[in-house]
Amino acid sequence: xxxxxxxxxxxxxxxxxxxxxxxxxxxxxxxxxxxxxxxxxxxxxxxxxxxxxxxxxxxxxxxxxxxxxxxxxxxxxxxxxxxxxxxxxxxxxxxxxxxxxxxxxxxxxxxxxxxxxxxxxxxxxxxxxxxxxxxxxxxxxxxxxxxxxxxxxxxxxxxxxxxxxxxxxxxxxxxxxxxxxxxxxxxxxxxxxxxxxxxxxxxxxxxxxxxxxxxxxxxxxxxxxxxxxxxxxxxxxxxxxxxxxxxxxxxxxxxxxxxxxxx
Amino acid sequence: xxxxxxxxxxxxxxxxxxxxxxxxxxxxxxxxxxxxxxxxxxxxxxxxxxxxxxxxxxxxxxxxxxxxxxxxxxxxxxxxxxxxxxxxxxxxxxxxxxxxxxxxxxxxxxxxxxxxxxxxxxxxxxxxxxxxxxxxxxxxxxxxxxxx
Numbered sequence: 317x318x319x320x321x322x323x324x325x326x327x328x329x330x331x332x333x334x335x336x337x338x339x340x341x342x343x344x345x346x347x348x349x350x351x352x353x354x355x356x357x358x359x360x361x362x363x364x365x366x367x368x369x370x371x372x373x374x375x376x377x378x379x380x381x382x383x384x385x386x387x388x389x390x391x392x393x394x395x396x397x398x399x400x401x402x403x404x405x406x407x408x409x410x411x412x413x414x415x416x417x418x419x420x421x422x423x424x425x426x427x428x429x430x431x432x433x434x435x436x437x438x439x440x441x442x443x444x445x446x447x448x449x450x451x452x453x454x455x456x457x458x459x460x461x462x463x464x465x466x467x468x469x470x471x472x473x474x475x476x477x478x479x480x481x482x483x484x485x486x487x488x489x490x491x492x493x494x495x496x497x498x499x500x501x502x503x504x505x506x507x508x509x510x511x512x513x514x515x516x517x518x519x520x521x522x523x524x525x526x527x528x529x530x531x532x533x534x535x536x537x538x539x540x541x542x543x544x545x546x547x548x549x550x551x552x553x554x555x556x557x558x559x560x561x562x563x564x565x566x567x568x569x570x571x572x573x574x575x576x577x578x579x
Numbered sequence: 580x581x582x583x584x585x586x587x588x589x590x591x592x593x594x595x596x597x598x599x600x601x602x603x604x605x606x607x608x609x610x611x612x613x614x615x616x617x618x619x620x621x622x623x624x625x626x627x628x629x630x631x632x633x634x635x636x637x638x639x640x641x642x643x644x645x646x647x648x649x650x651x652x653x654x655x656x657x658x659x660x661x662x663x664x665x666x667x668x669x670x671x672x673x674x675x676x677x678x679x680x681x682x683x684x685x686x687x688x689x690x691x692x693x694x695x696x697x698x699x700x701x702x703x704x705x706x707x708x709x710x711x712x713x714x715x716x717x718x719x720x721x722x723x724x725x726x727x
Contacts, residue, residue: 463597463604470605474612498592505598509605 318427319352322434322553323452325476327468329439331460332488335524337436338366340456342533343543343550345400350430352391354423355405356448357438358414364404367394368531378406381418387425396536399430411443416450423451441475449475454482456515460489461501470510484515486549491520516549517560518542606650610643617641624654633660 324337334357341353355363358378364370375390380403387403394400403422406413426433435451438444449455455476459469469485476483487503494500503517523542527534535543551558610617621641628634635657642653 463601466601467604467608470608474609495594498594501594501597505594509598509601 319350319430319433320454321423321427321452322432322454322456323356323437323448324434324456324458325437325445325448325472326439326458326465327441327472328459328465331458331465332518332524333439333458334362334366334436335528336456336458336486336488336518337434338363339524339534339543339546340549340553341400341432341434342367342394342397343535343546344432344434344553345394345397346535346547347550347554348399349432349554350399351401351432351434352426352430353400353402354426354433354435354451355402356419356435356444356451358405358409358411358444359407360438361405361407363402363436364392365531366528367402367533369394369402369404370531373404376404376406377419377422378409378413380422381414387422388429396533401430411438411447414447416447419447420450441472445472445475449479449481452481454484456484456486457510457512458486458488459506459510461487461495461503461506466501466506466509473510473512483512484553485510485512486516486518487514488518489520490517514560515552516545518545518549603645603650607643607645610650617643620652625656628656629662631662632658633662635659 324333324340326333334355337353341351345351353363353367354377355361356377357363361376364373369392372392374392375385377390379385380387380390391401391403394402403426423433423435433451435448437448457469457473457476459465473483485507487506490503491500495502503514507514519542521542523537523540524534527537534540535546537543548558548561621639624641625634625636625639638655638657640653640655644651644653
């Protein structure tokens, strides 16, 4: 069986593509899925750092493309999971060192060794974006509830529609208390504007800064609320019908609201 | 207290402003990304107007402009002459006015007036694309933002 090849993209930089890729990949691996995360951001590699694997890199994607090593030699296995690896981007090269066909061939090379290939797309809609998308059959668009991020997401969705790619949306960095007071667009607003099916909504949470600082996937933190959210997204991705829990639920809301007040 | 003054001076929460601004800018983005659609609209507009008046096709201009509350279709279509609206003569008879012949008699004054106006064509908004505020009615219990 071939792997599901999914690109995570946003157009705008800094909305949380890499963090989402890392944590969603970890959540899928925690569920026993075989996952490879591909960093398509050649020249600005970060996926390794977010997952705490930066010291273990030997080869990278460009070296695979150039035939300097085997694909499996470049894969770094995350020892905290049974079945999670990453394929790091080259740091000292630029995006034009790989063509769309070459990138797609590398991703296809992962097909029978795993269930999911998640491709962390670079910001922008140029060469790096086209490469990342060429390797994928599905897309997850990550956005925040801000005007610039949504406009860029809309542009990217237009590009993905040209390729008839199924698209799902993750709204990241939601601040529930601002949504409540009307000072932030709600997830409903964002979904309505972009017209894409919702896969997940992630609150703006300090925990993600903390876990990223440590290079630790948040799904490994015991009783983490954020970890739970990523696990729900993973289940939805697998086709499960997981309800979007509301902040009104007792306990959760108070915790969220209290935390945001503190932050 | 600060919150109170904030509310006092901010008539509309900024989330709603963001939503409206985005709707407009995205509509405008989509139109500028679809030159074929704009071209087809231009051709159709000219075709419809040409049924009634003779237009200066070479100098027609159809564009979209973002205004305060809407994106507007701006059509600048100079009119050269009025079309003869009298029904064409029954087939087989001769001597009747041809449909495309220039207007005569009492129609002339009106034609001149139109042609004159066409020298200073005012940019007229042919249609305003108004979007209804599609605020969803929220079911009680879902009014809070959801997480998950």
